[in-house]
Amino acid sequence: MGGGSSSLRTKSRSSADLDRLKPTAEQRTPKTRSRLASLAQSSSKQLSKLSFKRKNGNRDKVKSFRDLISTWPIHDIETLYTELETSRILSLLKISADCARPTVPSIEEQLFLSEAKDFALRIDNIVYPIHRRIIVSRSDLVQQLIDEQDLSELHLSFPIGKHFTHQELSMFIRYLYTGCWSGNAEVLQSLRDWMKCHRDLSTDLRCAEKMALKDGDLTIVLTSPSDGEKPAEACLPDYSIRCDSSIISSRSDVFRGLLKHVPDTTLSQSSLSEARAIVAGRAPHSPLYYAIQLIHIAKFFTLDKLTQLCEDMIVSALCQESCVSILSWAADGGSQYVAHRAQR
Secondary structure, eight states: OHHHHHHHHHHHHHHHHHHHTSOHHHHSOHHHHHHHHHHHHHHHHHHHTOOOOSOHHHHHHHHHHHHHHTTSOHHHHHHHHHHHHHHHHHHHHHHHHHTTSOOOOOHHHHHHHOSOOOEEEEETTEEEEEOHHHHHHHOHHHHHHHTTOOOSEEEEOOOTTOOOOHHHHHHHHHHHHHOOOOSOHHHHHHHHHHHTOOSOHHHHHHHHHHHHHHHOSEEEEEOOOOOSSSOOOOOTTOEEEEEOHHHHHHHOHHHHHHHTTOOOTTOOHHHHHHHHHHHTTOOOSSHHHHHHHHHHHHHHTTOHHHHHHHHHHHHHTOOTTTHHHHHHHIIIIIOHHHHHHHHO
């Protein structure tokens, strides 16, 4: 009797142990199963968008992750799902913010790709257009040969014992603008020695800017608003700056149109008012204030790179105190990109 009873208790205990070792889906109550079903249904649409490549490595990772969470309590799984869903929404906001403004090439690429070049090098009967200011500041050889002459084209001959292909010369023109070279290093060194181009790009660009401020062929004057009866006149505190017409035409569609006498009907009158307000003597009180004001001038002159730099400055100033006011300004036509960033 005693032995039989002991055997039954052992069998009963073994059955209970087996029940506890069954898959967790069989142990869950109807309420728990309902919550899991709801969770699975809400996430099925998002999970269906995921792309799992048919590779052994990926399958092993999925299986490992599945085995890991199979023993988790339902509360932990719901918490994980909430975190993943939050990350997904933040990722979508980031993508929408990045898409809110187009990609703008760097200043160097913008000048290189521009068609508003005012000078040309003729080498081996092939013409290579280039900005006069760029080649003069980058090449001491060209600067010496021009020697303040009003030339639009310069003929150059290869150095004795040297010859360069059209592709190498085209790559070197790009190098003069961007400082990037993807060819043979010895060829680059030979070209630099021939052209007497030994300084780095940033140094030459700063030199070009100083030269343009001194002897540029274009003077821009921002005048104060005038009465309807009197024409606008340049007077203090109006602001003027000297620059190269070819360089600024490469940077701004507005100036390109003005220099070609082509009217642009898409200019923002509010941006023009903001520009006038700034040049009238309103000093900025902080980098944020300055950026918010300057962005209107950048938009008015269609200086896309400057516009994005102002947007980056405004975004970097986002905090709990300024977020609401910046979002209000951005949503009211200030900047779609800043508005998306502020919403994050």
